[in-house]
Amino acid sequence: MINDIALGPQNREVKQYLSRSTRDSVLGDLGKVLAPQIKGRGTLQSTFDKHCIKDSSSHRKYWTEESFFNHVRGSYSTNVISGATIALLWKSFYFYAYHPFPLDLHRDAQIDFDAFIRATLLIVSQCDELLGTRELDWYWRQDTAFFRKASFVRMFRSIAAPDHKSRSQQQVDMTSSLSDAMDVLVMIGPQFMHAMPSEPQLESVARKLFVEGPPVAGGQVVRREDLSALIRLLLRLRLKERIWGTRCHFGNLVEAESGEEYLTEVLVDTLTGDNSGQIVTFQQLTGAIDLIPNLLLRFQQLWAVLFQPSDAIDKTKPQVNEMELNSIGGIVSLFVPPIDDDSAGILRFNQRDTRLTLEATTQVSPDSLDTSMSRLSRGISDDSSAYVVIFTDDASTSNTVIGAFFPIPSKTTHMIFQIQPRFRILRWEKTELSRLNLIKPDAKASLSEFAASEGSLSSNNAPYWIGNPLEQGAGLWVDPNKGTATLINTVGGCYTEMPSVGGTSNTGENWDVTIQQARMHIFTVRGSGDRKG
Structure with a gap:
């Protein structure tokens, strides 16, 4: 009783915050909470300004798919990244920009600078691993494996395609979406040690937010060709010891090597099943967590290379005694050594060499x-x-x-x-x-x-x-x-x-x-x- 009285003001503040939450306020507060984790904001501002479109009447600046295409194509030719693969990456970037309320990608989709920064925070600066933490320090569910799986599912959802036939998959995806929203709500609201919102409270607010706005991207599966395109790109990733920002390794993407296509399909067969057809569900793909535990890390490192400072290549030439990593080495890096621990929060990945x-x-x-x-x-x-x-x-x-x-x-x-x-x-x-x-x-x-x-x-x-x-x-x-x-x-x-x-x-x-x-x-x-x- 005494505790209830003492914690009354804090509980009321938490309740008021949740009741006033809107999609826009949640997205804005997520950006504010994660903002201290980004270094090199000026570089990202320059990147955004270089390719943005400016509305003549409102003077609003934003990115479109064309902006993203021009950014990537400025560094890599079609021999390294095809136009179709750039479109897939844009879909992924757009997904993270509006997390936890990702919208279906459409032809005129736009990303303003705030959304641009949120996406780079989550996948370039690896802040996706902070989702679901209190004070950016400890997971509120006290289940590290749960959050690790959620991060893997988000990665696959970001490259997914609509599947209007699978009702059960739509239900699974809605569960993931609700959980993602709850994990964001719990980290952006008042951070009182003894006045954390309950799970039913968080779920109720998350459901309300999903009903109030446009339908979120859901009911999706991953196409085999898209999974192959992503794996193929990861096999071409070459990282250097030098870092930019807080933890982003400089690197490069190289042209295709002989045997790369075959090697890619071997791995995709393992992830999707030899006879799985052209689509695969998120539930199937979560098997990758144990099989190739570094897949998510390499995915994030790919994004860091795509957004590294433009002068990086000239300053990060490999040492004379460094042997170029081939496609075989690219696959090995997905599981050796397994980068995983039971810690949470910013200490989980600060000051680590994960090349x-x-x-x-x-x-x-x-x-x-x-x-x-x-x-x-x-x-x-x-x-x-x-x-x-x-x-x-x-x-x-x-x-x-x-x-x-x-x-x-x-x-x-x-x-x-x-x-x-x-x-x-x-x-x-x-x-x-x-x-x-x-x-x-x-x-x-x-x-x-x-x-x-x-x-x-x-x-x-x-x-x-x-x-x-x-x-x-x-x-x-x-x-x-x-x-x-x-x-x-x-x-x-x-x-x-x-x-x-x-x-x-x-x-x-x-x-x-x-x-x-x-x-x-x-x-x-x-x-x-x-x-x-």
Whole structure:
């Protein structure tokens, strides 16, 4: 009773704020709450002014699809981003500009500067991760996984197409829309510690706001061709260490590489299901959260590159020893290393290097035909770095790609994977193992002894195992003498095969994949999500 009396004024203030809320006030307050998170506002103002249209009578400035097209085309040719892909990106940008009340995109759609800033805050400055927090610090639902899933769903909703046939999907999408609105309302209203609005209060206000304005974009699915276009663009993304704003890495988008189309379709098949047709639901695509956990981060980094200062390319040339990241590396960056933690708020992503760039290691010979264990052990010997080892067949074709991820000890878990012709990830689920225990020579000698000695030709060509030290379950069997590398998965081991679309997996099957004339590529992972300083 005493608490009720003491908190009465605060509860009344919260109730009054919610009762007076309109769509416009919610959008305006969201921009104000997130505004301190943006750095380089002058750069964004210049970008907006350069391509905006000015109404002759009202003098109002705004962007249209043509403005956005001119902005992107000013940096990238059709060989990098097609006109259709720019249109897809405009749809996504428009969606975030009016979150949590995204409208159906129409031919004359406009974005004023306030909406422009909201969109850049959410997807360029990565403030989407702050939605649903109190004081930009802690999630009101106390369920980090819930908000992570909501962010993934928003990303897919932003590129979605109308689906007038699926009533059940419309209901699911309306639930997501209501939840998004509630998450915004709870973060922009009065931030009293002991007078937070209840969930029923928030839902009631959110429903009222949806009824009062134009219908929000809803009842949608993602077209396969649009998902392919987005994935294809992410595979062309190259990031640098230098940042602009608070946490945005400079970078570039490169032209298509040979094999990119095939690699894209392999991943899209995994996300949508081989026989899913031309559309896929948001529920199916949420399987990407566990399978490729860095997809949302790369999506946001793409936007940061699209809106980086115009002089960035001249100032961010790659170092001489940096190997250009190819499409295979682009896919690897979607799941290695998994950038995820249980924290919330601005501390979740401040001061972190999240480039996820692969650089050819300089510790060993670049001769990829040398698949010996001695070369591998020397190439991954620095415990302060994470490594990715990739096995391919002939460099001109690379029809089969398998590999392993060696994390920084105690940071995250070891994985082995296949990238093509199928996409599979096997994650170690038992007690953490050192790198020395993950690589087992066929001979009786220990790995440390093997690496320390130069070894004879015969010992250098001895076969070895990467994975479970007991050689059970899953692992990579490499035979330098025969020139083969085989990924093996046996049911009942210590690895879990990550589920693909719809939560399905092949955990009931034994399988193996062998590469003839194998080549071994050793990469150092730069930007593993560690906080700086």
